[in-house]
Amino acid sequence: MSEQNKPNRFEQARLEKLEKIQSLGLDPWGQRFDNHQAIADIRDKAPEESGVEGEPVRVAGRMMLRNNKGKLRFFHIQDWSGRVQIMAMKNDLSEEQWELITALDLGDIIGIDGTMRRTNTGEVTVKATQVTILCKSMSQPPEKFHGPKDMEMLLRQRYIDLIYNEGVLPRMLKRTKIIQAVRQTLNDQNFIEAETPVLHATAGGAAARPFVTHHNALDMDLYLRIALELHLKRLMVGGVERVYEIGRVFRNEGIDATHNPEFTMIEIYQAYGNYESMMDLTEAIVVNAIKVSNESMVIPWGEDETIDFTPPWPRKTYADLIQEYAGCAMDDHDAILAVAKKNHIETENKHHDVIVNEIFEALVEDKLEGPVFVIDYPASICPLTKRKTSNPAVAERFELFVKGMELANAYTELNDPYLQEELFRTQLDGQDEEDSMAKMDSDFIRALKVGMPPAGGLGIGIDRLVMLLTDTRSIRDVIYFPLLRPETNE
Template sequence: MSKVKPNRFEAERIKKLEKIQSLGLDPWGQRFDGHTPIAEARTQAPEESGVDGEEVRIAGRIMLRRKAGKLRFYDIKDWTGKIQLLFSRGDLTEAQWELMGTLDLGDLIGIDGYLRRTETGEISVFVKELTVLCKSLAQPPEKHHSVKDVELLLRQRSLDLIYTEGVLEKMLQRSQIIDSVRQTLRNHKFAEVETPMLHAVAGGAAARPFITHHNTLDIQLYMRIALELHLKRLMVGGIERVYEIGRVFRNEGIDATHNPEFTMIEVYQAYGNYETMMDLTEDIVTDAIKTISDTMVLPWGEDNTIDFSGPWERKKYYDLVKEHAGCDPNDPAAVAEVAKQQGIDTENVHPDVVLNEVFEATCEEHLTGPVFVIDYPASICPLTKRKKDDPNIAERFELFVHGMELANAYTELNDPLLQEELFKTQLSGLSDEDSMAKMDTDFIKALKVGMPPAGGLGIGIDRLVMLLTNSHSIRDVIYFPLLRPEGQPAPPE
């Protein structure tokens, strides 16, 4: 069986790899202890130029290189920052100078040297010893500092992280944000749990699941579309403050704010309600902002900002429809007329579903926020407790920021008889073969044991990261977004 012939760039790099081996060195590197992150090393540089500073050991990837007589300048970066290296012919042994000649852009190297500022004030490491830590066989993208092939970068995310300015920093901010969410919930005495990703019944949301098959049990299973029903079981079992950050899967569309596989957090607090969840949501988001920013006013797009300073506005759903749709939300005929103007189908559609589509079409774009939209039609909220003085209104809120829904929360329904009735209503009309037409009877059994009154909250982590890092596509904040296989044509419309 013949081997794949390397291209000329790879062939040249393999020659240099063999040269490293001929010098008795390992081109793939070994353990390299005691190195300092580059950002920390930079803080140790002397203030004056031309003065030798502390000795330092660093490691990173070669990003740039240039010659100046007997001097060689390299820029390397790690996940904390960049720094310039200066190789002087007089400072290195013959073997070390020869080893330097085997280096290419993209190689990972370790450096022992001393810090110094050049005459131009550039913080640099004057190299005393070079260690090869990994020879890169791949040619960097052309003009890597301004790579524009988005498809290439998403398919080869490692290139994007290395060569696109700001991507690595943004993804590390994602980790900081998630860690902050956990810390806020720890401060509020919540317990983190893990619940199953494979469900016998696709429940907790109105969404189409991914379907799989378990061979041993010979049963059909569903990738979870929500975290809710298992977390509520745990509340029944006595975990009064519970949350999970986990992957959720919905076999639906892909656009700027939707990916079939995404990260959610769901939180449940016994003896709370949706107002409790508003306060908690504000704490979660503002604490996350504090970990990545010195101000509560964050940029959005090129010209806009978002002021997350509290307290956030609270506006009623029905008031917003009156204001922006220009009709009485309690008048189905008037709502239907607006729906037709918006191109919304109303035939054989429940009036409250039509009302919600009118809300989405006419109101959401005006919700620059952050704003809590509260008190939704009860008929579209089957897991939500009704208001005492009006059973047609559900104690639910959605948090909007610049027209994007960021969080969804309820005063949770804990009446098992009403819950069972609402599930039946929700599922009526669906065929038996429909994967969403099955009631989770085990959940109803758990409710009958007794679930405390509670507030529940769901936040899309990917959307939260989008908003806090000024990203306008969910693909920008997910390490590996789902893509059509390379070369596969788009399905016919």
Template sequence: MAQPNKPDRFEVARRQKLEKIVELGHDPFGQRFDGHQSIDSARALCPEESGVDGEKVRVAGRIMLRRKAGKLRFFDIKDATGRIQLLFSRGDLSAEQWELMGQLDLGDLIGIDGAMRRTDSGEVSIFVEQLTILGKSLVQPPEKFHGAQDVELRLRQRYVDLIYTEGVLDKLLLRSRIVDSVRQTLRSEQFVEVETPVLHSIAGGAAARPFVTHHNALDIDLYLRIALELHLKRLMVGGVERVYEMGRVFRNEGIDATHNPEFTMIEIYQAYGDYRSMMDLTESIVTNAVRAVLAKSGQENPERLVLPWGDDEIDFTPPWPRRTYAELFAEHAGCETTDLEAVKEKARSEASHGSIGREFIQQMEAGHVHPDVIVNEVFEAAVEHKLTGPLFCIDYPAAMCPLTKRKAGQPEIAERFELFVQGMELANAYTELNDPSLQEELFRTQLEGLSEEDSMAKMDTDFIRALKVGMPPAGGLGIGIDRLVMLLTDSRSIRDVIFFPLLRPEITG
């Protein structure tokens, strides 16, 4: 790899052209270019008949292709909306403009004024009348930038990936459309969007390892937030009855196809609701996002909400089934959650296939693991990947849900659901616990034996104090935005739907 401070021969050649552009009296890195329109809208103005001048247009874009035929030069440029052919004719341009055109390279940014016209071969084109240089590219475009062997290069140079890998920019722009749809759905239901602290003195709201930083002025350690929950609940105590936040969350844990150390999450709380309210809301949020994706592809008001998933498809058409945790466990694990010996045997079987760790089995055999934790370990290993969904898995073991209200008359069951789609957990929701005494007791139970590096090794006493003031009964919901985008854009890795996923530092030299 060439050193950043040592230009290769391509950069040397491009810098020579840059100097020539300056000699011709142009700024090689451009000035403002007002009044231009998108390439997509310009294409729509092209006449149907060939050889007929259409409307005058002004567009800007990056050069992707160039070729010549006699006294004609053909360029293809693209912007975020599409691609179009440019036709430069020696007879239509001044000598200076023709010479300026000769200094252009693939990757350069240019502005064009001209007339829409369809060529004799039927190609939608702009016949160039005025060329404006908007940015000289000093880097040669990659010749081979595709395929699995180039994944790290593509991610590390995402800006190049966005330009030259087909579909990447479209997918990431579709992410913005999906996020906007989520916000529109919540606005229509009178939810208020807020911003809460990213730096926490106590990392709470989830069982996860935090990133630690230090505040010099106060001389205290702080944590990047691992969840949004506890501050949003404080706001409910204060009277914000329908509240949500969409933001970055940080967990100092592993990286794989569905996990990145920093990710985007939305948490939503509705006073005087419960987990059933959250199921209805979740269904609305996701189906409206699916409609937004389908509308982008030209499908307005479809009867069925179906999106591709590899060679298969996902049917998001509501209503979605609601099945209990115990039912799904019995169906896919082959034993009842209440039959502890059978559950342990299933755990041993899964461990033999590598889906449950040996250390966990050793702890289980030594009697150091709560029965509900064993059940959940088997559920994650043997059940979740079979839930193609969309499917609401409801009524979880209470021991797994310390922030959740228990089911009336069934204290062993928590009013919680997870939404599964293609074996992936997409949403997690609860009927929120608002009893301060029970919450404090459950916190203490959960904290027993945790090391200082664990996220919830400290009691958030202010949160308990807030609950004592009085939090209304409520439903709470969390949705992983990156995973939602993965599912709606037929993506297998979270890295495909994050503009800049975390990578190891680049090795140079």
């Protein structure tokens, strides 16, 4: 064995205990362990008085703390619902059982049969009558975490983060409850969940840079999807009147506190609706998600802030917000150029509305505490959106902002195939050729010619929703395995 592969002193000590467990005729990696109860459930079964023996219970979990006092051993085990103290007394156990207990380490996964007790200090405890080894841990638990190097280690070894960092596992389990609530809201309103392709011949449905891959058998490039939109709309053409998909989406762009190249979105389409229908639906989805994840519509944000999600939420026009925060009218070209110059926003070879939108992103978004619906965007930056009948320069689109972060994006969907084709062909000045919107999905135009009903469409960033509802500042902390650079040995 090379020096590099030799076990360190901690692993060597665990190897010796592993051998001891095997010498007792026990399987250190465990077997099936039926009928155990969640720790959170058994805690309510403890007697109110100390010294009184309660009902029998069976639990399983990872050993997190221990305190050896001669013939009396105390340790805590943890499952995904909580922790409980275990008390083991040498006089109550067989010699083999006691030998097993002395071979246990922090991090081991064990099963406990016993009875509920409450100690003299009032702590809920299980008095063990039988201990079962379910998995020997060969890794020393980490010391306390501190510094960016440890934070990167936790992201790479998320299993360590989930086990030893308080609040991480509950946050991720809350994510699941939030997604379940989103599905339930839609299912209750007769929406159908669909699955659409991840590999696309043409990347469309959003303005974003795609990841490119290659299919060997067909000798063709394909794109990881950047949106769910165009296939779901094809389903509406086919008669699926209320449809949604929760799926992974991939955008070959930067990484920051609210962006990860691989993220989870939900897109929803409702025939015979519009963007106002989608505002009502958005409120229902978020409110129901809050009900399963928080005790109130007013939820904490940081140490001294809150977010009040009590509906109805205000609706403000894009033009009014530009006037309020940029100090000029959206269609005043000279004034817009002056504001852009003052704020160091590049204007050369850019369409007027692109400049306006960059001003909106720079001067307005961070001011939107929300929740607030920003409605009625410039039509030229919304190529998949129906125009307002009263003003074709304005698109029936909204974005929902909370704490300066875009949470949802919705349209009254464009279903005119000829206008849609024209917009695909005449994308905005300055569009990056590598971006998806520089290409046209001809089959989507063909589908629109068959006839798509007037509809409202909505997209919500699931990761950002979870961030807001769990008081989390970084998207990395609500994704089990965020994208990281390859690990180095430095």
